[in-house]
Amino acid sequence: MSGAAGATVAAARRLSRVVPVPAGAGLARVLVERNLMAFRRAWLLLVSGFAEPVFYLFSLGVGVGALVQSVPTPAGPVPYAMFVAPALLAASAMNGAVMSTFNVFFKLKYARLYDSVLATPLGPRDVAVGEVAWALSRGALYSVAFLLIAAAAGMVRSWWAVLALPAAVLIGFAFSAVGMFAVTFMRSWVDLDLVTLAIQPLFLFSATFFPLSAYPPALRLVVEATPLYHGVALERALMLGDVGPALLGHVAYLVVMGLLGVWGAARRIERLLLS
Numbered sequence: 001m002s003g004a005a006g007a008t009v010a011a012a013r014r015l016s017r018v019v020p021v022p023a024g025a026g027l028a029r030v031l032v033e034r035n036l037m038a039f040r041r042a043w044l045l046l047v048s049g050f051a052e053p054v055f056y057l058f059s060l061g062v063g064v065g066a067l068v069q070s071v072p073t074p075a076g077p078v079p080y081a082m083f084v085a086p087a088l089l090a091a092s093a094m095n096g097a098v099m100s101t102f103n104v105f106f107k108l109k110y111a112r113l114y115d116s117v118l119a120t121p122l123g124p125r126d127v128a129v130g131e132v133a134w135a136l137s138r139g140a141l142y143s144v145a146f147l148l149i150a151a152a153a154g155m156v157r158s159w160w161a162v163l164a165l166p167a168a169v170l171i172g173f174a175f176s177a178v179g180m181f182a183v184t185f186m187r188s189w190v191d192l193d194l195v196t197l198a199i200q201p202l203f204l205f206s207a208t209f210f211p212l213s214a215y216p217p218a219l220r221l222v223v224e225a226t227p228l229y230h231g232v233a234l235e236r237a238l239m240l241g242d243v244g245p246a247l248l249g250h251v252a253y254l255v256v257m258g259l260l261g262v263w264g265a266a267r268r269i270e271r272l273l274l275s
Contacts, residue, residue, distance in 0.1 A: 031130030139172025158241030177261025
């Protein structure tokens with residue numbers, strides 16, 4: 001190995017110790033390290049993804065919070081900013097995961113990166129797990145930054161909030177896996193507009209800015225079936241201290257969603273590149 005190549009690999013390994021990579025990733029970890037190398041000179045772009053939820057937190061949480069004194073929740077009435085903050089944490093994890101789908105599409109359709117990757121010992125499953133792990137790592141970084149800001153602003157009510165970060169990682173896992181699966185069906189950059197078309201309503205109508213009881217009964221059932229709602233409900237319960245057996249249902253929903261996404265993405269990559 002040349003000196004330049006060795007230095008590059010060493011830099012990637014140092015970065016991989018900073019960015020959380022799921023244990024047991026195996027060969028998929030190599031792909032995560034490759035992504036770290038690609039972003040080591042574009043770190044500002046990497047960390048900018050949590051800005052939108054923070055802007056919403058202070059513009060709506062604080063601004064609208066001055067007009068809405070409290071919001072009813074199962075844990076009791078809470079200030080509006082404290083009600084919105086957990087939902088925006090879930091949205092931050094979702095954004096970090098979904099933003100990675102744009103990179104996956106470029107690598108798959110234009111850079112043809114995965115053709116080269118599959119010529120190595122890595123297989124389709126390693127590609128799927130590696131890209132999902134990278135998206136999950138980005139979501140975790142955004143979630144840590146957002147949670148620290150919310151805690152500093154006094155928007156965290158319970159010590160159960162220490163579990164809000166693992167919950168955010170789970171949300172990122174679910175959305176990154178399904179996002180990667182979906183991107184394997186896309187044919188051009190125009191199709192990526194469908195990602196925005198799906199994410200924006202989820203962001204606005206998953207009990208993010210007002211309680212579920214404010215929806216009409218028929219629409220309430222639709223909201224309860226959406227993935228971000230389960231992430232919002234999980235984060236809100238943890239940050240407000242309303243912990244109970246019902247949280248297991250939200251966790252199970254997100255775990256199944258993530259596993260199905262990884263399985264589907266691996267199958268699609270194998271069909272597209274090895275058939």
